[in-house]
Amino acid sequence: MGKTQTNTPEYLLARIEKLRGAMAKAKVTSLLVTNFPDVSYLTGFEGDDSWAVVTPKNIWLITDSRYEEQVQRECPWVRTVVRRQGLALEVARIVMREKIEKLGIQQDILTLRQLEILQKELKKAGRVKLAPVLEMVLTLRAVKDAREVSLIERASVIAEDAFLAVKASLRVGMTENEIAAALTYEMRKRGAQDSSFDAIVGINANASLPHYRPGEVRLEKDSFILVDWGARFAGYCSDHTRMIFMAEPPRKIREIYGIVKQAQLAAIEAIKPGCTGRQIDKIARDIIKKAGYGKCFRHGLGHGIGRNIHEQVPISWHAKNVLEPGMIITIEPGIYLPGIGGVRLEDDILVTPTGHRVLGELPKDIESAKI
Numbered sequence: 001m002g003k004t005q006t007n008t009p010e011y012l013l014a015r016i017e018k019l020r021g022a023m024a025k026a027k028v029t030s031l032l033v034t035n036f037p038d039v040s041y042l043t044g045f046e047g048d049d050s051w052a053v054v055t056p057k058n059i060w061l062i063t064d065s066r067y068e069e070q071v072q073r074e075c076p077w078v079r080t081v082v083r084r085q086g087l088a089l090e091v092a093r094i095v096m097r098e099k100i101e102k103l104g105i106q107q108d109i110l111t112l113r114q115l116e117i118l119q120k121e122l123k124k125a126g127r128v129k130l131a132p133v134l135e136m137v138l139t140l141r142a143v144k145d146a147r148e149v150s151l152i153e154r155a156s157v158i159a160e161d162a163f164l165a166v167k168a169s170l171r172v173g174m175t176e177n178e179i180a181a182a183l184t185y186e187m188r189k190r191g192a193q194d195s196s197f198d199a200i201v202g203i204n205a206n207a208s209l210p211h212y213r214p215g216e217v218r219l220e221k222d223s224f225i226l227v228d229w230g231a232r233f234a235g236y237c238s239d240h241t242r243m244i245f246m247a248e249p250p251r252k253i254r255e256i257y258g259i260v261k262q263a264q265l266a267a268i269e270a271i272k273p274g275c276t277g278r279q280i281d282k283i284a285r286d287i288i289k290k291a292g293y294g295k296c297f298r299h300g301l302g303h304g305i306g307r308n309i310h311e312q313v314p315i316s317w318h319a320k321n322v323l324e325p326g327m328i329i330t331i332e333p334g335i336y337l338p339g340i341g342g343v344r345l346e347d348d349i350l351v352t353p354t355g356h357r358v359l360g361e362l363p364k365d366i367e368s369a370k371i
Helices: 010-025 036-043 065-074 087-098 112-125 136-141 146-169 176-189 204-208 251-269 277-290
Strands: 030-033 051-054 059-063 079-082 102-106 129-133 200-203 224-229 231-233 240-245 302-304 311-315 328-331 334-337 341-344 347-351 356-358
Touching: 010 030, 010 036, 010 051, 010 136, 030 036, 030 087, 036 051, 036 059, 036 136, 051 087, 059 065, 059 087, 065 079, 079 087, 087 112, 102 112, 102 136, 112 129, 136 311, 146 176, 146 224, 146 231, 146 240, 146 347, 176 200, 176 224, 200 204, 204 224, 204 334, 204 341, 224 341, 240 341, 251 277, 251 328, 251 334, 251 341, 251 347, 277 302, 277 311, 277 328, 311 328
Parallel strands: 030 102, 059 079, 102 129
Antiparallel strands: 030 051, 051 059, 200 224, 224 240, 302 311, 302 328, 328 347, 334 341, 347 356
């Protein structure tokens, strides 16, 4: 059982050492990682259904025979266990081999059933104390390293290029579902693993639903469309929203477009280390409130992105978190008018040591949104 670590990439070593530092502060010498995005973040493995155990000297990956060859390609540096039985049993074996006396568990991830099975197997390993930890790896993931920033930038380029291709191909009669499918196709054609999430494509009145699911509504010659989409590249997500106008937009939609754009630009301009999510949200929200549409902006201003489309670093009216260099957040104000439609604009923003940088180049002026 096991494979000696060798030639571990520097970026992974840095992540593992940061985690060990956090573990030491929590007085946890070893940690069972059951959240797969965390497993991938620490090992470089892009498979699925696998756990990791981090000890003071080693990192173990517990997987199954479907991924035996993939592990050797993607992360030959980890100690690998190709299980023939349950995950919990293999954890118990590692605990005995490493002589672990206190094992941290991800209390927000491990199910009650998994915990019950784990406790049963660990009884065979002797006196092992389980120590619940909360969002330890997720907190580390909030600040991206240079490699992560480059991957998210690449995802952003793919997503934006795909959007422009789809926009150029729009024709009267296309359905919301067809447009969403075209976005996925164009992103994968350009190298994306997949979409970051199921694309939101809302035509006319459907644009008033922030998380609308595309249906069979068809484009007409005077339609407007809200499109929220993103690409997943090498395990990392991007997230974007733009409007498309098949003709001159209705007066009310043009009005709220200008307000949303003003709110988004003002919020982005204020982003810098030391600001809180609440402060950034307030800037955009106050602009929308002053324009008389406060009740029509019904969600937070943004969120962190990374391996998940929604990660730590909330940007909302109750977010007290402080922005740090390396964090990547979305800024996405919107105004939604039931029965009429809605407008949202969204970009991904990197917090830099001196301010911020927008990870994308799509224009936001209303003329650029027209076909």
